[in-house]
Amino acid sequence: KTLTPARASLEELLRGLTEEEAADGYSTSLPRGVQVRSLVVRNGVAYADFNEALQNIGGSCRVTAIRAQITETLKQFPTIRDVVISVYGNVDEALQP
16 A cells, blocks of 8 residues: 555556566566656646656657656546656656657
């Protein structure tokens, strides 16, 4: 049990695949080393701030996949309608191809 299920879900996503999931053919676009610096939900918007591992990660397809993984993980909660992703507080630096 946790008082912060959205953050716990996000951290589980960032933990990556288990050996069993990988053997079953699942994959992730998230690079290793991504860490949540903060997660604040205000007025239906989740503000998720990460470390530098979300900078300079590759092409637009991968960026789109990572954004979707993070966004959909958080939007499963009824209190979250939208997600803003940042790196060290800078939205412009996050998930750029």
